[in-house]
Amino acid sequence: MWYSGIDQHQSFCLITTYGPDGPPVKQARVASTPLALQQYVAEFPGPHQAVVESTGGWYWLADTLAALGVELVLAHATRVKAIAAPKVKTDKVDSDTLALLLRADLIPRAHMIRPDARGLRDLMRTRLRVVEKVVSAQNRIDRLLEKFHLEDVAQLNDELYQLQARCHAAQIQLLEEQIRTLERALYPFLIPNADVQRLLWIPGLGKVTAFTVYTEIDGIARFPSVQHFFSSCRLVPGADNSAGRTRHRSGAKAGNRYLKLAFSHAGIRAVQYYPEIRAFFQAQARKKPIRIARTLVALELARIGYQVADEAGGVQRALPGSPAQSPEARAVATPGQPIRLTGSREGPHA
Structure with missing residues (x-):
């Protein structure tokens, strides 16, 4: 197996390749063109993995490497820096670090959306x-x-x-x-998509917000649990726990901005037009700041969205081996069923 770390730029890529063990086999500056990339990869026959940080120009790189039979891993740029932050930062160091992390299977992966x-x-x-x-x-x-x-x-x-x-x-x-x-x-x-039509049953979701949720989820299977989905939607705070102390931090930019906007906007509309959700919001607002109460409404709508996508098997069914959930936790908003807001002390609202 070959392992290549790619430090991508608009005009060139700095690529470092390692074998299964030992020092780097090659490090080269390659023009950012499909032909130049093909010529470089041809020097390493057999199974090959490559990694690049999730910057804005990875589409063509993924398509080119896929055609060459190279598996591309998309690295989460922020988390890579947290794992390996060298004192000296150059293109060569970045490329080498990515390749070593890939060989050690330590790359924090970002989601790679399907080409279609x-x-x-x-x-x-x-x-x-x-x-x-x-x-x-x-x-x-x-x-x-x-x-x-x-x-x-x-x-x-x-x-x-x-x-x-x-x-x-x-x-x-x-x-x-x-x-x-x-x-x-x-x-x-x-509009004709059955998964989008199911999402439209969620309180507060109109066509545009349902479109956003559907396109941004890109397969519910990529979220091992509803808690991971909440985190991706930026609806739960981060944590900084140490020595028995629990601290929350905002982590405002960690996650998907578009899912956050979609469920937050849906929460405002749901409070306006659904009495049971308005009652839930008012109950939370009596105990917490308004912004927290609004976030809790958005979180409950995200919970419903996760269950709709998961149970319908539409946007994609959960991966085999995912933790099972109780029937109560998997209640979804479908015609003829009440909306269940799990954070309410009063229980489910009819």
Whole structure:
């Protein structure tokens, strides 16, 4: 077995290759092209593993290595630094460190999305970024009115400020048309999908949030338990426990930002339109800060989402050997069944 660590850059890759034991066999700077990569891999016949950090440009690398019969491991960049943080950091050191960690089977793995799922997920993320630009443009108009304590753009007397407002309004109009175009492209792929339809039964999840949850999960089997799913959704804090002391830390950026946004938004809508969830939220808000109460609602919706995906066997069934759960813990929100909020002292709400 060959083990290659790849330090990837836009114009070149620094690759270090080890055998099953001993010192490195080769270290070379290779152009970031499929042909150059193919020529390098051809020097090492037989089983071959490679590792690269989860940066933004790994798609073509994964496709090229897969065609060459090389198994690519995607390393979690933050966790790799926690395991091996050298005093001297260069491309050669990074490549060598990745290869050694791969040979020792110590690479903290990041999720590698299936090739056929990349387009839908990235299109959903593009839509979110366009929505964020709409919100930003609207906020700029609001700040403009706030300067003069006005409520409407028509009340602006200065032509220069009116021009600013018109530019922002035109930008909003253009961006909203782009959002509609993106959604029309997504609907044929996602609306007929049975897994998406099941997710729509979850309180607070509309079409767009259901699309986001479906595309970001990319197979529920990759989460060994519902607790791992919560962690990926950024809905539970990290822990720093030592010598009998338990401390929580935010870990706000550890996990999937898009799942966090989807379930948080669904939680707001669920509190607005579902009396049993509103009662749960109000009960939590009496004891905890509002932001914690909202997170608890989002967490319960994520629990339902996990069970819907797991029990339906849709987004993918759980891996063999996954820990079994009690029937009570596996209650899902389906037509004709009550919504069970496990954090409520009053028990399930009808």
